[in-house]
Amino acid sequence: MFPEIPDDLVARLDVPGPRYTSYPTAPEWRATFGADAYAKQLAQAGEKADAPLSLYVHLPFCQEMCAYCGCNVVVAKDRGKADAYIGALAREMDLVAALLGQRRRVSQMHWGGGTPTFLDEGQLELLFASLAARFDFTADAELAIEIDPVVTSDAQLKLLARLGFNRLSMGVQDFDPEVQRAVRRIQTVEETRSRLQLARDLGFHAVNFDLICGLPLQTAASWTRTMEQVAELRPDRLAVYSFAFVPEARPNQRVLAQYAMPTAKDKLALRRITHDVLGAAGYRSIGMDHFALPTDELSRAQERRALRRNFQGYTVLPASDVVAFGATGISDIGGAYAQNVRPLPRYYGALANGKLATEHGILLDADDLERRRIIESLMCNFWVDLGANHRFKEEMQALAPLERDGLVRVSGSEIEVLPIGQVFVRNVAMAFDAYLRKEPAGRRQVFSRTV
Numbered sequence: 001m002f003p004e005i006p007d008d009l010v011a012r013l014d015v016p017g018p019r020y021t022s023y024p025t026a027p028e029w030r031a032t033f034g035a036d037a038y039a040k041q042l043a044q045a046g047e048k049a050d051a052p053l054s055l056y057v058h059l060p061f062c063q064e065m066c067a068y069c070g071c072n073v074v075v076a077k078d079r080g081k082a083d084a085y086i087g088a089l090a091r092e093m094d095l096v097a098a099l100l101g102q103r104r105r106v107s108q109m110h111w112g113g114g115t116p117t118f119l120d121e122g123q124l125e126l127l128f129a130s131l132a133a134r135f136d137f138t139a140d141a142e143l144a145i146e147i148d149p150v151v152t153s154d155a156q157l158k159l160l161a162r163l164g165f166n167r168l169s170m171g172v173q174d175f176d177p178e179v180q181r182a183v184r185r186i187q188t189v190e191e192t193r194s195r196l197q198l199a200r201d202l203g204f205h206a207v208n209f210d211l212i213c214g215l216p217l218q219t220a221a222s223w224t225r226t227m228e229q230v231a232e233l234r235p236d237r238l239a240v241y242s243f244a245f246v247p248e249a250r251p252n253q254r255v256l257a258q259y260a261m262p263t264a265k266d267k268l269a270l271r272r273i274t275h276d277v278l279g280a281a282g283y284r285s286i287g288m289d290h291f292a293l294p295t296d297e298l299s300r301a302q303e304r305r306a307l308r309r310n311f312q313g314y315t316v317l318p319a320s321d322v323v324a325f326g327a328t329g330i331s332d333i334g335g336a337y338a339q340n341v342r343p344l345p346r347y348y349g350a351l352a353n354g355k356l357a358t359e360h361g362i363l364l365d366a367d368d369l370e371r372r373r374i375i376e377s378l379m380c381n382f383w384v385d386l387g388a389n390h391r392f393k394e395e396m397q398a399l400a401p402l403e404r405d406g407l408v409r410v411s412g413s414e415i416e417v418l419p420i421g422q423v424f425v426r427n428v429a430m431a432f433d434a435y436l437r438k439e440p441a442g443r444r445q446v447f448s449r450t451v
Contacts, residue, residue: 001275001279001419002271002272002275002276002419002423003419003420003423005268005420005423007265009405009420010264010265010268010451011264013424013427013450013451014264014449014450014451015427015449015450016446016447016448016449016450017426017427017430017447017448017449017450018426018429018430018433018447019244019426019447019448020375020376020379020426020429021309021310021311022311022330022332022337023368023371023372023375023376023433024337024362024364024368024435025433025435025447026339027435027446028362028435029337029339029360029361029362030360030361030362031359031360032360033336033338033358033360033361033362033363034358034359034360034361035350035355035356035357035358037336037338037358037361037363038331038336038338038356038358038361039099039356041331041333041334041335041336041338041363042096042099042100042323042333042334043099043100043101044334045100045103045321045333045334046099046100046101046102046103047101047103048103049101049102049103050103050105051103051105051320051321052105052106052107052108052138052317053100053103053104053105053106053107053108053135053321053322053323054106054107054108054109054110054310054312054317054321054322054323055106055108055109055110055131055135055322055323055324055325056109056110056111056112056311056312056322056323056324056325056329056330056331057089057109057110057111057112057116057127057131057324057325057326057329058072058112058113058114058324058325058326058327058328058329058340059082059085059111059112059113059114059115059116059118059119059326060072060073060074060085060113060114060326060327060328060344061073061074061075061076061079061081061082061085061113061114061115061118061119062074062075062076062113062114062115062118063075063076063077063115063118063151064184065184065252066173066183066184066185066252067182067183067184067185067252067253067255067256068173068183068185068212068215068243068253068256069250069252069253070244070246070250070253071112071113071114072114072327072328072342073113073114074114074327074344076118079118079119079120079123082118082119082123083123084348085326085327085344086119086123086126086127086130088347088348088351088352089127089130089325089326090130091351091352091354092325092326092351092356092357093130093131093134093325094134095351095354095355095356096323096325096356097134097135100323104134104135104136105135105136105137105138106135106136106137106138106141107137107138107140107141107142107317108141108142108143108144108312108315108317109131109137109141109142109143109144110144110145110146110312111144111145111146112146112312113146115146115147115148115151116145116146116147117145117147117148117151117152117153117156118151120156121155121156121159124156124159124160124163125159125163128163137164141164142166142167142317143163143164143165143166143167144165144166144167144168144169144312145160145165145167145168145169146168146169146170146171146210147168147169147170147171147195148170148171148187149170149171149172149187149191149192149194149195149196150186150187150191152195154198157195157198157199157202158202161199161202161203161204165204166203166204166205166206167204167205167206167207167208168199168204168206168207168208169207169208169209169210169239170192170195170196170207170208170209170210170235171185171187171210172187172192172209172210172211172230173185173187173210173211173212173215174211174212174215174218174222174223174226175187175188175189175192175225175226175229175230176217176218176222176223176225176226178217178222179215179216179217179218179222182215182216182217182256182259183215183216183256184255189229189233192233193233196233196235205236206236206237207235207236207237208235208236208237208238208239209230209233209235209237209238209239210238210239210241211226211230211238211239211240211241212240212241212242212243213240213241213242213243213267213270213271213274214242214243214245214261214262214266214267214270215243215262216256216259216260216261216262217259218262218270220269220270220273223270223273223274224273224277227273227274227277227278228277230278231277231278231280231281231283234281236292236293236296237286237290237291237292237293237296237298238278238283238290238291238292239289239290239291239313240271240274240289240290240291241289242267242271242289242448242451243267244448244449245261245448246448249446264449264451267451268423268451271423274291278291282294284296284299284302285422286298286299286302286307286314287302287307287309287314287379287380287425288379288422288425288426290313290314297316298314298316300316301316302380302381305377305381305383306381307380307381308376308380309376309379309380310322310332311324311330311332314380321333321334324339324340326340326347327340327341327342327343327344327347327357328340328341328342331361335363335364335369336361336362336363336364337361337362337364338358338360338361339358339359339360339361340356340357340358340359341357341358341359342359367434371432371433371434374386374432375429375432375433378415378417378425378428378429378432379425379426379429382416382417382421382422382425383414383415383416383417384414384415385413385414385415386413386414386415387413388413390413392432394437395431395432396410398431399415399428399431402421402427402428402431405420406418406420406421407420407421407424407427407428408421408428415428424450424451426450427450
């Protein structure tokens with residue numbers, strides 16, 4: 001049940017803050033961690049020959065740029081532009097595989113974008129063959145891909161099923177026509193239903209919908225209709241993200257400035273509708289922005305306080321290292337983050353010269369690793385045990401006002417995030433972010449607001 005939250009508390013808690021897809025967060029990554037540092041991490045990770053990997057492949061191409069988009073996208077009309085990119089991906093795979101040595105087992109793979117189905121059937125098959133030639137997928141591997149239902153053909157879906165993909169993530173955002181026109185993403189309920197039904201007929205294990213709460217022109221009435229339509233379609237999981245309006249960082253969002261943006265109070269009202277409608281349809285809230293049915297493995301993992309999170313979302317899979325391919329791809333390997341360059345000419349140039357395309361990253365020290373564990377547990381399981389001999393006196397002082405406001409319950413070394421705190425779990429996690437305390441308050445403006 002979505003909690004009642006006083007207006008004055010919303011005003012105090014609605015501040016810029018990280019989403020904590022990583023810790024330390026991306027603003028702390030440095031160019032001093034480059035290709036050589038990443039190569040060293042890969043070689044060390046290769047010593048764990050039997051440990052499974054997670055692979056991420058970034059496919060940045062889109063036919064058009066949506067006004068809300070915060071992803072790293074390359075707008076192109078000609079699918080032939082992807083040919084050079086697929087060749088560069090193969091060269092990057094060769095470099096990475098050589099450093100990993102015998103460590104080639106993969107339990108999870110995700111293709112994201114952009115729009116991965118910008119690639120035609122031949123390109124999709126070629127890319128998959130390149131990966132399969134260098135890595136071995138476990139029998140129960142989760143192979144996921146993001147699709148735009150409007151541009152994805154029957155032939156592409158059939159090919160993906162034949163290749164072994166078993167999970168789809170469909171972009172939906174909002175079904176209201178007025179909102180869709182404002183954000184430049186037109187997609188009907190009927191088009192979405194058609195893709196969903198075909199995916200189920202083809203045997204995909206699960207289909208996830210991605211939606212965005214807090215877009216311009218969304219109202220309580222329109223959002224209720226969207227959520228009811230979504231519930232009727234009954235996807236296996238949903239991710240309902242809070243819109244991050246950051247036009248200073250994403251120029252494509254500037255066109256949205258002509259519209260009145262939902263206030264923090266408005267966004268919380270929309271989130272309440274989300275919880276009410278999906279809850280009535282049998283879905284459970286998972287983490288801060290996902291929903292799943294009670295029988296879903298995410299629900300069961302959250303019950304056991306065993307849910308985990310990586311750059312692809314919430315997961316229960318055992319892969320401890322994520323290896324990313326493609327421009328802007330982020331690897332999380334051996335206690336380090338490494339991100340590739342964004343401009344395609346620089347990405348192509350590095351690989352043509354036989355070098356990894358790492359732009360920046362960070363090697364986590366013992367303190368970073370401990371704080372990452374704490375933040376991940378809070379964000380995933382709404383609970384953490386700091387341990388009998390924890391050293392976080394300053395952090396516990398920062399939590400004290402949150403405890404008084406009913407966000408958390410502290411019992412010895414254990415912290416439980418209460419219903420109001422689950423809405424503001426980013427604020428709770430921020431208490432353990434050592435980097436936020438080191439930086440001037442203005443630096444936080446690089447982050448979206450917590451509501």
